[in-house]
Amino acid sequence: MTDDxxxxxxxxxxPVVRRGLRAMFDDRSDMTVVAEVSGGxxxxxxxxxxxxxxxxxxxxxxAAMDGVTATRRITERPEAPPVLVLxxxxxxxxxxxxxxxxxxxxxxxxxxxxxxxxxxxTAAQGQTALAxxxxxxxxxxxxxxxxxxxxxxxxxxxxxxxxxxNRAISRELFISESxxxxxxxxxxxxxxxxxxxxxxxxxxDRGVIRME
Numbered sequence: 010m011t012d013d014x015x016x017x018x019x020x021x022x023x024p025v026v027r028r029g030l031r032a033m034f035d036d037r038s039d040m041t042v043v044a045e046v047s048g049g050x051x052x053x054x055x056x057x058x059x060x061x062x063x064x065x066x067x068x069x070x071x072a073a074m075d076g077v078t079a080t081r082r083i084t085e086r087p088e089a090p091p092v093l094v095l096x097x098x099x100x101x102x103x104x105x106x107x108x109x110x111x112x113x114x115x116x117x118x119x120x121x122x123x124x125x126x127x128x129x130x131t132a133a134q135g136q137t138a139l140a141x142x143x144x145x146x147x148x149x150x151x152x153x154x155x156x157x158x159x160x161x162x163x164x165x166x167x168x169x170x171x172x173x174x175n176r177a178i179s180r181e182l183f184i185s186e187s188x189x190x191x192x193x194x195x196x197x198x199x200x201x202x203x204x205x206x207x208x209x210x211x212x213x214d215r216g217v218i219r220m221e
Contacts, residue, residue: 014038015133016060018090019045020052020079021067026118030065030095033122040129049074049082056083061090063133066112068096068103077106084111093132095125099143101217102163109160114138146216156199158217165192166212169205170220 017034019027019042031042044055048070055061064083068076080092091113096103099117107115113132116125117140128138139147158166161182168178175193179186197203200211212218 015040015062015129016043017041017129018043018052018055018061018064020047020049020064020070020076021045021095022047022069022071023067026067033125037126040126049076049079052079053082056086056090063129064090064092065095065129066092068094068098068107077110080107080112081110091132091135093128093138098219099140099146099216100219101146101158101215102167102219104143104146105160105163115143116140117142158196158199158212162192162196162199163212163217165189166196166208167218170209170213170218 014037017040019030021027021030024047027045027047031045034040034042043060046052046055050073052064052066056064064080066076066080070076070079074082076094076096080094083089083092092111093114093116094107094112095116095118097118099115104115113135114128114137116128116138120128120140124140128140131138164182165178168181173181175186175189178189182189193205193208196208200208202208202211209218213220
């Protein structure tokens with residue numbers, strides 16, 4: 010068991026957020042920030058250079074590569090460091106996307122410092138670290154007796170909320186328009202609605218997606 014501090018990579022497009030996180034971790038003896046970047050491509054480059062134990066990843070990076078894509082690219086690498094998502098969003102769509110991309114944990118930015126630090130330690134050990142509210146959402150999803158929306162259906166709902174047509178959705182997801190229509194039939198049935206607008210409202214009310 011080594012006594013060396015955990016080496017962290019901060020990935021966030023807000024300098025003030027990175028500065029605050031660095032200051033918090035610099036006050037600790039068991040973890041240290043070895044690099045900080047603002048975008049997904051920079052995060053991949055930092056991981057390739059090595060020497061990182063845990064990546065703290067924001068989901069909205071405001072760059073060409075978002076946090077979910079960066080997480081997937083990182084976790085696909087051999088012996089990749091665990092990725093701990095650190096974000097302000099806790100909708101089903103965000104959580105499912107991050108988990109499917111390979112994130113080891115999911116923590117909200119308003120978490121108390123000690124909770125965040127414990128999540129970093131847990132992630133470094135390869136174990137799942139979830140914010141209490143995120144864990145509750147996942148448990149509620151498992152216990153909900155209503156038909157669960159699939160990850161693809163949640164993704165389509167997110168595109169619907171942006172006002173995208175069936176054709177635009179098919180191009181975005183590289184699927185046929187008929188497949189999009191089939192997904193919409195299933196979505197309407199599961200949400201007990203009969204229109205695209207009603208489906209979006211129902212999904213937002215459930216916390217499945219958030220309005221952009």
